[in-house]
Amino acid sequence: MAGGGDPKWQKDAADQNFDYMFKLLIIGNSSVGKTSFLFRYADDSFTSAFVSTVGIDFKVKTVFRHDKRVKLQIWDTAGQERYRTITTAYYRGAMGFILMYDVTNEESFNSVQDWVTQIKTYSWDNAQVILVGNKCDMEDQRVISFERGRQLADQLGVEFFETSAKENVNVKAVFERLVDIICDKMSESLDSDPTLVGAGQKGQRLTDQPQGTPNANCNC
Amino acid sequence: MDFQSHNNTSGNKFVCPSDRQLALRAKLRAGWSSSKTNEPLRPDEQAAIISVIRRNEEIETAERQRVGRLVERVEKIKQRAVEGGPNCCRLCGDTFGLLRSTRIICEDCKKSVCAKCSVDINIRYHTSDRTREIWLCRICSETREMWKKSGAWFFKGLPNYDAPSSTNSTPTHQSASGGAMSDVLLPPRGAQSCNNTPTRNVRVKKLTIHVDDSSSSEEDTNGGGGGGGDVVDGAISAVCAVAPLTTARTPNRNSFNADVSPPAATRMQREDSFRLRTFGSIRSFIDSGERKLSNSFFANRQSSRTESNQQDYDTISTASTVTSVNNRRESNCNYTRRSSVSSSWSISGESSSGNSANTSNHVPNHNQVNLHCRELLGWLEVAVSYRESVHSLDCVMVRARDLPAMDAAGLTDPYCKVNIVTPDGMTKYSRWLRTKTVHKTRNPEFNETLQFVGVEPEELGGSSLYVAIFDDDKYGHDYLGGAKISLSPVHNTNQYRISVPLGGEDRFSNEAEMSQEWPHGKILISLCYNTKRRALVVNVKQCINLIPMDNNGSSDPFVKLQLKPDSHKNKKYKTGVKWRTLNPIYREEFYFESSPHDLNKQTLYITVWDKDIGKSNDFLGSLVIGYNSKGERLQQWLDCIKLPDHFHEKWHCLSGEHPTH
Numbered sequence: 001m002a003g004g005g006d007p008k009w010q011k012d013a014a015d016q017n018f019d020y021m022f023k024l025l026i027i028g029n030s031s032v033g034k035t036s037f038l039f040r041y042a043d044d045s046f047t048s049a050f051v052s053t054v055g056i057d058f059k060v061k062t063v064f065r066h067d068k069r070v071k072l073q074i075w076d077t078a079g080q081e082r083y084r085t086i087t088t089a090y091y092r093g094a095m096g097f098i099l100m101y102d103v104t105n106e107e108s109f110n111s112v113q114d115w116v117t118q119i120k121t122y123s124w125d126n127a128q129v130i131l132v133g134n135k136c137d138m139e140d141q142r143v144i145s146f147e148r149g150r151q152l153a154d155q156l157g158v159e160f161f162e163t164s165a166k167e168n169v170n171v172k173a174v175f176e177r178l179v180d181i182i183c184d185k186m187s188e189s190l191d192s193d194p195t196l197v198g199a200g201q202k203g204q205r206l207t208d209q210p211q212g213t214p215n216a217n218c219n220c
Numbered sequence: 221m222d223f224q225s226h227n228n229t230s231g232n233k234f235v236c237p238s239d240r241q242l243a244l245r246a247k248l249r250a251g252w253s254s255s256k257t258n259e260p261l262r263p264d265e266q267a268a269i270i271s272v273i274r275r276n277e278e279i280e281t282a283e284r285q286r287v288g289r290l291v292e293r294v295e296k297i298k299q300r301a302v303e304g305g306p307n308c309c310r311l312c313g314d315t316f317g318l319l320r321s322t323r324i325i326c327e328d329c330k331k332s333v334c335a336k337c338s339v340d341i342n343i344r345y346h347t348s349d350r351t352r353e354i355w356l357c358r359i360c361s362e363t364r365e366m367w368k369k370s371g372a373w374f375f376k377g378l379p380n381y382d383a384p385s386s387t388n389s390t391p392t393h394q395s396a397s398g399g400a401m402s403d404v405l406l407p408p409r410g411a412q413s414c415n416n417t418p419t420r421n422v423r424v425k426k427l428t429i430h431v432d433d434s435s436s437s438e439e440d441t442n443g444g445g446g447g448g449g450d451v452v453d454g455a456i457s458a459v460c461a462v463a464p465l466t467t468a469r470t471p472n473r474n475s476f477n478a479d480v481s482p483p484a485a486t487r488m489q490r491e492d493s494f495r496l497r498t499f500g501s502i503r504s505f506i507d508s509g510e511r512k513l514s515n516s517f518f519a520n521r522q523s524s525r526t527e528s529n530q531q532d533y534d535t536i537s538t539a540s541t542v543t544s545v546n547n548r549r550e551s552n553c554n555y556t557r558r559s560s561v562s563s564s565w566s567i568s569g570e571s572s573s574g575n576s577a578n579t580s581n582h583v584p585n586h587n588q589v590n591l592h593c594r595e596l597l598g599w600l601e602v603a604v605s606y607r608e609s610v611h612s613l614d615c616v617m618v619r620a621r622d623l624p625a626m627d628a629a630g631l632t633d634p635y636c637k638v639n640i641v642t643p644d645g646m647t648k649y650s651r652w653l654r655t656k657t658v659h660k661t662r663n664p665e666f667n668e669t670l671q672f673v674g675v676e677p678e679e680l681g682g683s684s685l686y687v688a689i690f691d692d693d694k695y696g697h698d699y700l701g702g703a704k705i706s707l708s709p710v711h712n713t714n715q716y717r718i719s720v721p722l723g724g725e726d727r728f729s730n731e732a733e734m735s736q737e738w739p740h741g742k743i744l745i746s747l748c749y750n751t752k753r754r755a756l757v758v759n760v761k762q763c764i765n766l767i768p769m770d771n772n773g774s775s776d777p778f779v780k781l782q783l784k785p786d787s788h789k790n791k792k793y794k795t796g797v798k799w800r801t802l803n804p805i806y807r808e809e810f811y812f813e814s815s816p817h818d819l820n821k822q823t824l825y826i827t828v829w830d831k832d833i834g835k836s837n838d839f840l841g842s843l844v845i846g847y848n849s850k851g852e853r854l855q856q857w858l859d860c861i862k863l864p865d866h867f868h869e870k871w872h873c874l875s876g877e878h879p880t881h
Binding site: 019060186 | 265279283286367369
């Protein structure tokens, strides 16, 4: 809610001078630091006071990447179950996910697999995911080693970062990497598969596949 | 699926009751405990969520308009396209041939386009794999850009958009004042929930109208063929795929709407699990590799939020947007060459190709192009009077306006060549009269009288005056535009003053061009910037009509080449000597290391020499081609930079002046 009357937000949100618009979603258990992470990135601010996000919030930031202006609409979701209906509703529009756990919280790490299932269930199949272990500044309370995080990421086939919103460690890197991955995916999807946009769409694709399959689920 | 069962049996799976901060928060009488997941949202929470959704609506509205502009941009390019025959570029209508554009097949639409109307995406997208050249016509490359910029690449279909002409959708604010729970809790777009607000309906209707327009115009332009059928097919199959989802969804939505206030959380829970099932099935569709479905699903995503009685209609229309847009994408890959090379340059492109000696057979194809750019070649004002006593026709070339630019500074050095065309379509005089050159202007004031003597009064009726305007340059005179003015009104008025638009090349302009004298002969040069070797490749092909320097009436010509200024320490090159000929054929290639950036500041000096043994070589002619050249030379140079890895071949006249290095 914090961005509502903020002139900077107004400026960024209203700015139409950009090439691409990516919608990103930050998910993870409650209190892993999603909101702090977003505030650090978007406003470069940090507060250790915990205010639970109500449902959903977003911030807009325009970045410059590969000679292209990319407008990021970054959704910050509530980690709490009671808002789940609202938050999952936004999964389908998201091109990238930042899946966050708290390195000082075993439970949040154990939930990662469930969040991945959520992503798989609700998002588009080509959505990109980055696993982030937050609060890496709190070394004394750490319960999840870097290695465990990395192994899980390997297992899930996603990239991995350890970050600290408080100390501003790797925050920017995560977003930049995610934008890069999405950009790569974009070039790949169109350039390596011209049929997606071009000739294939006119009917080749429609006729190529077995006619029975779509109709099997259709009463007409 | 796995998740679903968890969710149904134990709804707390994703809550972390032991979460440190949460536990703290619970102690701090924050008002809820994680075990009560069904607790409804409090008014303040609702308000908070409403405000976020409202902010998002603004972004969504802007985004729809942005996508609408992107779509319109591509549509405009398509509309400007010229549909030529099979032997000419579908975009600009330029014909393919030896001295003309090379034919390129667009990767996406598989249609022939010329080099200027196509883009090598290896260059454009900077991919590492350069082993295969992928060429796209301008429309297909723009369409790809549109897919990237609109996010359609991700959703495998164009998102909802507002046409730029349509007014901003104020309903957003309407719904805001209502603030009904169903409106608020369910995200507006990019989400799966059913949104039943009046707002949504209004917008979808608006979209529908727009869609109908565009698809009908699509059929008009397509002129039948398979295009229309495809639209229908696509729409029907999309609806088929959508149908089970939407019908299955309706009861749930109704119950959801029945009571909108507090125990909504339970409802949401139910909705949640329901949605899981729905999207699980969609997922399996997508996973089974039916990519079409993702397309139609996208349509569903947009339209399933509308009222059920309107649903079928909307689904069809939205689905047809997707498919018809796709159709259009492949249908006419047309594009005028105007903006493809450089804006200031483009016009001369139309008039460029006839400079060489062997161009007479291109005339018919040009008429088409000429119509297209008639007004762009400028205007000519002439005043004609006839003195019957001396049988003299006095033609005053008054001025010309808005001539095409010929050099990098956007200027031209125009002069006129004038002749009389007799009723049987022949030029009356073998020698064309010419005005003086007015330097460095596109709006020359000639104010020069050219006198044709021996014109009989009865001749005037069917004859016309032909004026061709050329750009004066050391290395060839480029055609700027021409006009044919009927002389029939002349004899009954004192002075006949008229302002006429200049047209493209035709038979007479070619004749005027042929009347130019080029005593030093011509040279055929092919240029290519090779991106792999990062070098300018100069292919010296041949020369014709060189001047004889030796006593035997012939010469022993060879060509010397030098690129200046040169930061890469390239050598000066020379071709082999062709003995005893005035029309030598070399076909020799030379590589000058350079970068495209440097080429913008470089000039290639080509000199032709007669090899003499025992005394110094004789100079036969020169050609200077580079960034500060004019007309055809400049165009070839720019083409070479802008379209690398392609040979750009042109005939040029040789000058008798030795270029001062």
